[in-house]
Amino acid sequence: MKPSRPLLSPRPSSRPAAPGRSDVKTARQPMAAQERKLLLLNKPYMVLCQFTDEAGRETLKDHVTEPGIYAAGRLDRDSEGLLLLTNDGKLQAQLTQPGEKTPKTYWVQVEGIPSEEALAALRAGVALNDGMTLPAEARIMAEPEVWPRNPPIRERQAIPTCWLEIKIVEGRNRQVRRMTAHIGHPTLRLIRYAIGTLTLDGLTPGQSRELASSEIPVARPPRPARAAPSRVPATTSAKGPSRSGASDNTSQGASGKGSGRASARRPARKI
Structure with a gap:
């Protein structure tokens, strides 16, 4: 599917326009409500x-x-x-x-009945092959009054099923199905109920x-990109700590390496 073309901004011409003619092309106007x-x-x-x-x-x-x-x-x-x-x-x-992070709510029929421990794993995030999922909302819900599926799902007589309501803010490929499989409860039917x-x-x-x-x-409007923090090497100062009160040698341990007092060494004691 091709995404919609971006809106164009008008560019004024640097050349003088000929009489009766405009060299400024009309840009596509912002879409009215x-x-x-x-x-x-x-x-x-x-x-x-x-x-x-x-x-x-x-x-x-x-x-x-x-x-x-x-x-x-x-x-x-x-x-x-x-x-x-x-x-x-x-x-x-x-x-x-x-x-x-637009929330998406799913009604999911799964095989078996997840334990509270399994639901807690979904809420905290589970490790999939493409990384940890973000925390989700997950709970057992009553069977919703929805249309019958054609063809119907294949239920195993010896194994019960239940419905979960799962809300996520991601959109990975087949994410909800992989999440329920990870906790040992394969998805049998998946209905997206809400987006936002x-x-x-x-x-x-x-x-x-x-x-x-x-x-x-x-x-x-699109969110501005966050600027990467600049990494400036710390400079050694002989004037003591800065106004913030942070010592320059706090990360060096008790050995005193890299201390800001290196330029003011104590004289050796006479024995």
Whole structure:
């Protein structure tokens, strides 16, 4: 999927304009609130989060006819639930960039019943093959009243299942499934219920709803990059500690190496 083109800024021309003609090209104007679109879609099971597929599989095109919009984030083909689509590139980035930490809530049917210790591991963060996960919210919930899946999940008669509500602020590939597998409870069904304050309420599988302009989150400007701290080598001073009261030799231990008093050595005692 191609991201929305960035907004362009007008550049004044350094050459004088000819009579009756302007050499300044009109830039694309910022998207007005009434032009911005944000759709909520209840993505059905086994639908790809893209609009075309060479293999002829079911895609978003089979459920969304609005032109010029793109998915803000992804949802695995074998997962269901809330997907956001927008024509606003800034809003798309705000909803998907890892640094924004937009919370996402999942209803997850798992095999077995996790212990409190297993849930505590999810809350604290678990070690996956691509690193530790950030702390999450995890709890056992009552079975939600949701649509039946087609085909239904395969349950083993001897092993019970339960539903978890898991809230994360990351978006790694198949992260929730890997998290539950890590604690010994494979995911059988996964439904994304919410992204931030936007929820799946009132949407059946394949149904979408366009938000009113007053419901659309305001796209924030990108966060400025943090400057890397400069590493300036500490200088040795013979005037004692600085105004902060920190001694220059605190990191050198009791040996006195690198002490700021090196230039004022005590005379050797006479024996």
